[in-house]
Amino acid sequence: MDSAEVEFLAEKSPITIVPNFAQEKLYLISGDVGPFNPGLPVEVPLWLGINLRQRGKCRIVPPDWMDPEKLTEKKDEESQSKNFTKMPCEHYLVVAQLVLTAATEDIPNSQQIKTLIKDIWDLRVAKLRSSVAEFIQSEGTRAKLDHLTLLEINSVRPFLPHSLDHLYRFSKTAFNSNLSQSQTQDYS
Amino acid sequence: MADTEDIIEGSDDEGEPMKASEVLQKLEEAWITERMSPTLEKHHSEYVDCMLDQINQMSENLKRCKKHDFRVAIHKMEIDRIRYMISSYLRLRLEKIEKFTHYLLEKERTISDENLAILSENELEYAKGYASSIESHFQTMVLQHVPENLRNFDPGKMGVKPNLDSFVFLKVKESTPAVLIEDDSGEGRDEEVDLDEGSQHLIRYRPISHLLNSEAVTLI
Numbered sequence: 302m303d304s305a306e307v308e309f310l311a312e313k314s315p316i317t318i319v320p321n322f323a324q325e326k327l328y329l330i331s332g333d334v335g336p337f338n339p340g341l342p343v344e345v346p347l348w349l350g351i352n353l354r355q356r357g358k359c360r361i362v363p364p365d366w367m368d369p370e371k372l373t374e375k376k377d378e379e380s381q382s383k384n385f386t387k388m389p390c391e392h393y394l395v396v397a398q399l400v401l402t403a404a405t406e407d408i409p410n411s412q413q414i415k416t417l418i419k420d421i422w423d424l425r426v427a428k429l430r431s432s433v434a435e436f437i438q439s440e441g442t443r444a445k446l447d448h449l450t451l452l453e454i455n456s457v458r459p460f461l462p463h464s465l466d467h468l469y470r471f472s473k474t475a476f477n478s479n480l481s482q483s484q485t486q487d488y489s
Numbered sequence: 490m491a492d493t494e495d496i497i498e499g500s501d502d503e504g505e506p507m508k509a510s511e512v513l514q515k516l517e518e519a520w521i522t523e524r525m526s527p528t529l530e531k532h533h534s535e536y537v538d539c540m541l542d543q544i545n546q547m548s549e550n551l552k553r554c555k556k557h558d559f560r561v562a563i564h565k566m567e568i569d570r571i572r573y574m575i576s577s578y579l580r581l582r583l584e585k586i587e588k589f590t591h592y593l594l595e596k597e598r599t600i601s602d603e604n605l606a607i608l609s610e611n612e613l614e615y616a617k618g619y620a621s622s623i624e625s626h627f628q629t630m631v632l633q634h635v636p637e638n639l640r641n642f643d644p645g646k647m648g649v650k651p652n653l654d655s656f657v658f659l660k661v662k663e664s665t666p667a668v669l670i671e672d673d674s675g676e677g678r679d680e681e682v683d684l685d686e687g688s689q690h691l692i693r694y695r696p697i698s699h700l701l702n703s704e705a706v707t708l709i
Contacts, residue, residue, distance in 0.1 A: 302525070306524070309574075310517075310521075312570075322559070324559060324560070327560060327563060327564075329567050330540075331510050331567065348566070348570065349563060443682065443690060444691040444692075446689040446690060447689055449689060451709060454689075454709065461656075461691070462655060463655075465691075466652065466656055469656075
């Protein structure tokens, strides 16, 4: 999957905005949004929120988790845990990237948040790399990947599934050639 | 056009009618699954047709709106997003049909139940047309110029087959206990896995392919 496709999927996540215009309810195919009233927060899909923000029609309310204190906590938890911890948002990096680029002024402490999210990402990807190495060495046939977000999974694609394909092919061929060897011996 | 209408009506007959947003969600899952699957999945032209219908209806409605209406831009943007998804989905399928033509046609022949068909009617027509164009191309370019004993052309031997043993990432939608993962590499490591709802796995495609049809899991 391309990163662009991951971004496309992430753009569906909900975000709260404070509009500066009035508009009746919109009947979108993906669901109804609105009504919009100046100053009243309303939840919209991220793609719409970003677009309205770019046109200067609203202010974006940062999601709960986009807060230096909470992110520091998350970072500590992540660095202490051996496993992957549950992220507050399925597409945390993409959402943060989009929101922080389009609406830097709406987010307090945006620079700090950026650094923290990058730290969490680095921690998790490092963890992912070392567990991939461990997994390949243990010759596992399957793995459970709870709490990994799509972008993180995408970062080990295609090389992880692909190398597993090859390993599987090798072991299958080795087995089949052993089998045919032992069969020929039986006949002789 | 008559075909499309039939399909939509057909899907309405089964159970409750779905909301457009639910169909969109289903289509998105089908798209991602198709994107990640090593082979061609069961077709979901009913979702595609339903969404195209929605888009057309919406476009008609928009024509009646004033040019500078605030809503028009937003609706157009949504239509573009859906259209992108549909074309990406259909293109992915065509790509696979061109790659695995013979394999898919053979497989389609063995399926008698219409509900399990992998190719939609139009796709089947396309696959047949593609196969015969390729064959006639080989005939005119090479085969008729070589000695007679070499002229045999067996698409079954030439065709590319999908690697059903490739590894995929999946997300579980409905808990499925004790899924048997057979180990064909012969080390006697067959095992049973409980797939809990919401969990994510990296697993070989073959043992879980039947779960994709029953929509218990989706690929990610």
